[in-house]
Every structure is written in structure tokens, then in C-alpha cells.
């Protein structure tokens with residue numbers, strides 16, 4: 001603990017409930033799709049490919065396999081290659097948003113005061129912070145992926161964020177209030193996950209009609225409203 005940055009020393013022993021936000025990596029923080037396409041074109045220039053505007057469906061390999069049998073194997077050689085996950089491009093604004101989100105204490109509290117006059121009757125509601133975690137599902141070919149995800153987080157977010165990594169093959173088992181993920185309707189062994197998912201818009205889900213709330217990007221500032229809304233909702237749920 002002694003060497004941890006003060007920003008990351010949070011007091012969890014007073015039962016104070018923070019808003020726990022889980023951020024997916026691929027498609028939310030890292031531009032998996034864009035970098036994959038670029039690498040695929042470079043390595044297999046003779047093969048057909050799927051432009052981002054034509055991507056549809058979460059599983060990239062499936063769409064490529066439909067395009068031409070055998071391409072699914074070539075797809076996996078791209079993202080299983082050494083350096084792929086480590087060198088993924090940041091989705092614009094993602095890192096800055098994650099860092100700001102982690103420090104949103106004051107802003108969320110002010111929003112909460114505006115929404116709920118009962119704050120004056122229930123002192124427990126007075127303060128909370130936003131705890132941000134990276135919740136990512138590595139590929140099964142883990143030779144490079146695991147360590148490269150750690151490397152990406154350290155490089156882009158900083159060493160302290162290594163404390164905030166959740167490697168989850170099944171995200172339904174993660175405990176949080178809000179999951180921001182580009183995979184539609186994330187589900188798993190737990191039929192009642194603690195989180196509500198917000199769908200981060202990506203090339204593969206942009207045409208999908210869904211009732212899920214969306215977050216379209218990190219740059220227009222709408223994520224701040226999202227966090228404020230969920231702060232209000234989650235605390236109501238905890239203390240009802």
C-alpha cells in the first residue's frame with residue numbers, strides 16, 4: 001500500500017457505497033476493430049475483407065467466415081499475433097474519460113443534490129465517489145493477450161490502474177453498478193448480474209435495434225450524464 005498513489009488509496013472500511021463502473025477494453029477503450037482491419041489488409045492483401053461500415057455482429061470471425069470459408073482462421077492469426085493487443089489504438093477520448101470518471105466525486109454529488117431533496121434527511125447519501133474498473137475478457141489464446149492488456153493499461157492509463165483490472169471470461173460474475181461494453185446484451189452464468197449494461201456503440205453494433213441504453217462515444221461529453229444518472233439509480237437501489 002505504501003507505494004500506491006494517493007489517488008488510488010480509497011477508504012472502503014466505512015461501508016460507504018461508491019458507484020462502481022466497469023469499463024470493457026476492446027471496442028470501448030481500444031480500437032480492436034479498426035486495428036484488426038488494418039492488420040488484416042496488410043497481412044492478407046489477396047483476401048477479401050469487411051470494411052468497418054459493413055461490419056455486423058459481435059463475432060468478427062463469423063462474418064469473415066461467411067464471406068469466405070477459411071477466413072476465420074486467418075482472422076485469429078491477426079489478433080493472436082504478438083503485439084496486437086499491446087499496440088491497439090485508443091478509442092478517442094477513452095483514456096481521458098476514464099481518468100476523469102475516477103475523480104468525479106464532486107460532480108456526481110452535485111447532480112445528486114439537484115435530483116433528490118431527501119438528501120437532507122438521509123446523511124448516508126452525502127458523499128460517494130466513482131470507482132472505475134477495467135473489466136476485460138481475454139481471448140483463449142492467452143500467450144500474448146493477457147500481459148499485453150496489462151501493458152496497454154499501464155502505458156495509457158498509468159501504473160496505478162493495474163490495481164483496477166478485472167479479467168473476466170464471464171462478466172456476469174463481476175460486481176458493479178454499470179458495465180459499459182460494446183457486446184450487446186452481455187450475459188453469463190449469473191442470471192441476475194449486479195450491473196446494468198450500457199451498450200458502447202461500435203461498428204459491429206451500430207445498426208442493431210436495441211432497447212439498451214447506448215453510449216456513442218467518449219468525446220461528446222454525454223458519458224458524464226450517464227455516470228450521474230447511474231449514481232442516482234444505484235444508490236437508490238442500495239439504500240431502499
Ligand SMILES: [Mg+2]
Nearest residue numbers: 024026027182
Ligand atoms: Mg468489447
